[in-house]
Amino acid sequence: MNILIRALQGPLGTHWQVSLGKHHVSFRSEDEARQFVATLEARVQAPHVLPGTQRLAS
Template sequence: MNIQVSASAKKPGCPWQVQLDQHVVSFRSEAEARAFVNTLQARLQAPHPLKRSG
């Protein structure tokens, strides 16, 4: 997954964007955008055990 943080003038109330491949999420501050990215990356890198049935 390609993740990018950037400033944008498209939404004055939410001038920061995180782009996740083709999906864009807007934030009010750079700190909020970077915190979102940090949480997302931690969740993506976390172990995901599969429950085996039977």
């Protein structure tokens, strides 16, 4: 996943934008943007069980 963090200037000052492909999420500070990215990366890298592969408890 290509994730980009950038500062943008707007009428109310600087805000930070995280881009995930065509999706963009804005934050008030760079710290908030970086925390979001860290959480997202941790969730993406976490182990996942694919549907239909879970075993039923005996």
